[in-house]
Amino acid sequence: MDRALDPALIHRRRRIRVGGALLLLACAVLACWQLNRLLRPSVSAGDIVVSTVRRGDVANTINAAGVVIPVHEEVVASPVASRVAKVRAKPGQLVKAGDILLELDDREIVLAVDTLREQLAQQENRIATSKLELEQKHKQLTSAIELLELDLLSSRALNERNQKLRQSGLVSGENLLAGELAVKRAEIQLRQQRELIADSRRSTATSIAAATLQQEILKKQLAQQENKLAQAKVAAPFSGMLTSLVQEEGASVAVGQLLARVSELNNYRVEASVSDFHARLLAPSQEVRIEQNGERLQGRVHTVLPEIQNGTVKLLVDLDKPDSPLLRNKMRVDVSVVTAHKNGALVLDSGSAFNGAGRQAVFAVQDGVARKTTLQLGSSDGKLVEVVAGARPGDRFIVSDTKAFARLDTIRITN
Template sequence: MDHAIGIDILQRRRRRHLAGALALAVLFGAVLWGANRALRPGVGAADIVVAEVRRGDVDNTINAAGVIIPVHEEVVSSPGASRVARVHAKPGQQVGAGELLLELDDREIRLALEAFKEQLAQQDNRVDVLALEMAQKIKQTRSSIELLEIDLQSARARHERNQKLRSSGLVSGEDLLTAQLNVQRNEIQLRQQRELVEDTRRATAGAIAAARLQQAILHKQIARQEGLLAQTRVCAPFSGMLTSLVEEEGASVAAGQLVARVSELNNYRVEASLSDFHARQLAPGQPVRVAQNGAVLAGTVRTILPEIQNGSIKLLVDLAQPHNPQLRNKMRVDVDVVTARRAGVLVIDKGAAFNGRGRQPAFRVDGGMARKTVLELGAGDGKVVEVAAGARAGDRFIVSDTAAFKELDTIRITN
């Protein structure tokens, strides 16, 4: 015989059915949520950097590595092979113009100088001797000329007398001829003696000229040795900072070896190095931005050095503030050379998501989603980059590294 089911039993069954249906709904929702997570990967908002496209100005720049160098720097070299005799200064100290830095051994230079001075004294003596000998020879010759002039007068008088006597038949023709020949002989001897005076002068003048030439050569050699002697006392060429010095007393130095370097204080420029790939884009006068520890200094390209070493080219940059107190010798800085400027264009902050110029993928952020699109990027200055096509002002893009999801078309952005 059938019995009626109690109300409490029916209620328990109904509660079990409701609990089962609720559990199935929760399970179905969890499955849907898991499937959505699997099909649409996400990234945390804190793990990405998002920037907005906006209107602005952008410079096309070329980055280079730079080092601060003095505008005026002078090196002092050893005048010859020597050794350091005494050191009077230390690298890093400020020195005044003409201040003694070190002394080099000067014994060999002094010996050479004394030898040249002795040779010069010999040449001086030779000139004096030649002049004295010439004066004596000319004096003797002139005495001979005076005697010959008297003999000539006597021979002429005798010849004239014989001519008169010949007309009277008192002198033979032979005596007359002899008197005439005596006159001619005296005239020839007198002419020879006069020529001897000039020959003596010319010969002596040539010997004296050769001696004076040797004197001039010795004077130059002495001046050179005196210059080398002065260089053994190494002094500061101008007031500045002593940046380099051979400090060890007794150390050997070769001819031409650098022994000291003095740099001008608080007056600097920049020497920048970059790949020769950019050589055609560089030109003197281009504006430059020099950055160091957050500070940015303006400058201008002064000179592009013609030599290329190991694929790198160097240029010198004049600073608008060469006396800036933050600058230090040999300080390393970042240099941006501005090759072109564009104003009022669409720009976006530079980030790891972008690589140079041209067409490249990017993720546009819209609400909680980021969808892949293609941007045409143009000039960049290291901080912002031009958006030539593919976006409008106000669009937002992920600018941090997107390599982890570069193969996806859509990603979710979670809080």
């Protein structure tokens, strides 16, 4: 005979069945959740950079590549075609004004100097000889004039006596005429001698002037050669660092060839190259930011060079601290030219997720999920970027590189 089951047992079995069903349901839900996690794209929070929209000041900048150069730099060129006789310094060496850097072979210059000095001495002798000849000729002509003056006085006296005797009929007409002709002849000879003195003076003066001119030319040539002779000992033009030098003794050098370059220490500026696309935005006195290894220096645009080469515009930047210990000659730096300022704008940290200004697709982060949205971006100074539209203060966005999931609409962010 069957016995009725104990109600407690029945109740316990029912609870076991319900508990089993609930456990199976929980396992199914957990399995679905895990499957969803496996199939849904995700990114680790450590692999992305998230920035929060906030109010801040942003500058519109133009990026450029810069090179540190000395404010004062001089090159020393070869004065003549010669060869290097002796090298006395090394590149990178600190030098003082007047220090001898190298010596050129000066034998041809010395020979040219000696030749010019001889020619100059010849011209001096020629001038002295011309002056002496003029004095001697002047003495001779003066003596001849004095004799002619005596002859003229005698002829006039004789002519006057003949005229008185003619009135008495004691002198013939022929003798009177001969006396008058003698006076005229003496006057003509005297005038010719005086003109000859003037002509002689002019002729000698012309010769002396020509010789003096040649003498001055030779003096200038001699001074030029003596200057070349002095320059054959190549000296530092001022105190600084020797940045380059011809170092091979015996090497031939041409006229005007670079022999040495000396740069001033602790006084630098920056030469920057900017795309000619931005040329119309550049102007002197604009603020400039220079960065190197995380360090920032300030400066101002000094000159925008008018020439465009290979699609770039060059500009010279004066630094607020040209003697900064961070600077080295020929060091490459990042340059940002500030063209405008905006205060109190909505900003995000700049990152590789952004590409210039305008409408851009970005990922907004909320509750562990990044969803694609669109932002209108404006000015950027390399550190901050202006958010013109599409966000409010407190919104968070991924600012690091998002190319790996650019085609997705949502991304799960894992810890």
